[in-house]
Amino acid sequence: MFKTDYAPLARPAILPDSDNRSGLPAFASVGDVLRAYEGDDAIFVLYPKKIAAAARTFLNGFPGKVLYAVKANPHPAVIKTLWTTGVRNFDVASTREVELVQSIAPSAKLFFMHPVKSRAAIRHAYAAGVRDFSFDSAEELQKMLEETGYANDLCLHLRVALPKGNAAMPLSGKFGADREAAVDLLQAARPHSMQLGVTFHVGSQCLDVEDYDRALRYVRSVLGDADVAIDSVDCGGGFPVAYPDMKPAPMGDYFSAIRKALDANGFAGLQVLGEPGRALCAQGGSTLARVEARKGRDLYLNDGSYGSLFDAAQCAWKFPVKLYRSAPRPDAGKADFRFFGPTCDSLDVMEGPFDLPADVQEGDWIEVCHLGAYGQALASRFNGFYSETTVAVMA
Template sequence: MFKSGSAPLARPAILPDTSNRSGLPAFASVGDVLRAYEGDDAIFVLYPKKIAAAARTFLNGFPGKVLYAVKANPHPAVLKTLWTSGVRNFDVASTREVDLVQSVVPGAKLFFMHPVKSRAAIRHAYECGVRDFSFDSADELQKMLEVTGYASDLTLHLRVALPKGGAAMPLSGKFGADRDQAVELLGEARRHAFKLGVTFHVGSQCLEISDYDMALAYVRSIVDASGVEIDSIDCGGGFPVPYPGMSPRPMGEYFSAIRSSLSAHGFAGLQVLGEPGRALCAQGGSTLARVELRKGGDLYLNDGSYGSLFDAAQCAWKFPVKLHTVEPRDQGETEAFRFFGPTCDSLDVMNGPFELPADVQEGDWVEICHLGAYGQALSSRFNGFYSETTVAVMA
């Protein structure tokens, strides 16, 4: 896939054969990648230094334990970068994620925070040493107790549903106990749990810092009504990144607000958890997609909504874009473009608009940025279009 003299290419995938963990071919720049590449597919790019910087921001500022939400990007290189940056805790949601993390970073502590799990998944996770589990119903609680033989060493985290806030993607419609259910479930779980916590999620890409305060106030009312003591509070994820059209406050302001709210609502003495995913890896990854054809303001790319551009199509997110040419040329005025992916499906369209130099042409490469989260992780193999090429750019 790369010209002679380039680093040999590992064969990465979303959940790979973990026997091959030699790392990624590394380049100094995207230009170096393109000059060396001889393949026909899109290229996934990771920027390890950006991922490490995001990890330091959370480890130094978040007022509690940082759990990486593996679903955002489970690539082994991402897991190893976070581990070497100091992240020791990982939020997993499946048997395969349990196995992946333990194979790549064996010393990690795992938190199985998916509120609905199969009995086989619970059994496997428990046998692998996982002791932290989430639930949001009486049936799920009973399932976990039965599968683990009413183990006395379980840390149980009750997921509560929140009133709608200011997140770009609200998440309370699928998971979470309502207030009355939560009060009852805390009382029941307290009888069995070695440690008991409450967890919530304000929604993905939360642009309203005050949503965390509202959530903590809501949890406080539930805990008081239950009459039981809890040991931890999990603030979930939702920490945003600056996509075009979205201008979140600096992350330090989120941390300060959460710290103040924890104190104001009587949670300061508890263990505090957070589950960032997007905020740790989004800006640390991108996709290089080649222009196969231009029709006026439409660009036909070799990656699309069935690849890493799902959010650009289904959620109409306008990701930052850059134009790269193998041979340098002057780039003047910009123009707004629409993207089409490579599949035969007419739904494979990303309306944008995406601003690029007006002289973009066949053979140019478009770098769609901020796709380190939920880009590569959502890629499918529909219509035979997919990429197995991931590289590191050490910029």
């Protein structure tokens, strides 16, 4: 799939094994990837150094344990990179995610934070050594107790629903107990918990650092009504990435706001957890899609919304893009484009607009950036269009 012969002046594309710790074919640049590629599908790119840098930001700054939300990107190279960088805790949501992480990092600590689980998944996770579980209903609590044989070593985390905040993608509609239910559930779970915690999610792509303070104040008020002591607070995810037209505050501001809110609301001394997913891997991955046809300002690509560009079609925010020309051409200024994916479905469209050089043409490649989260992880095989090619770029 990748060429091994190059023009005499070309930089060797595949890096020596000593420089490649991702387990993937590793290249010095995207240009090297494209010069070496002989396949017909889109190419998924991981930037291990960017993923490692994002992980170090959290490990050095977040005021608690960092749990990687595996759903954001379960690629083994991502998990391996995070483990090598120092991430020791992983938020999993299924039996397969449990098995995946344990196959790569057997000594990792797993937190099963999906609030609704099958009985088989609970049994499997407990047998595999998982002791931390989330719940948001009396039925789920009873299910966990029954399937673990009323174990006395459970660490249970109640997921509470928050009042609407300022995240780009609110997440309180599906999971979480309301105030009245949360009070009852805390009281019911306390006798069965070696450790009892509260977990919440302010929403994906949270752009207001004060949302975490509002969430922690809400949790404190619920605990006051319940008159129950807890052992941990899980601040969930929501940590943002800088997409075009979005300028979140520096991540350190989020950490400072959380630390201040923990102290102000009487949570100092408790175990604190955080579940970054997007923030750890979004900027560490992209998709290289080839232009198959151009019709005016519409570009037809070999990847789309049924592939790794699902978020680019569904989310209201833009994604950064770069053009790699198939042959040298003079700069022709900029233009806004719409993308169509390769399938026969007319819904396979990404409106953008995507800002690219105006001379883009068939055979060029477009790198859609910040797809390290919820890009490759959401890709399907619909219509026979999919890619099995993932590379590392060591930039």
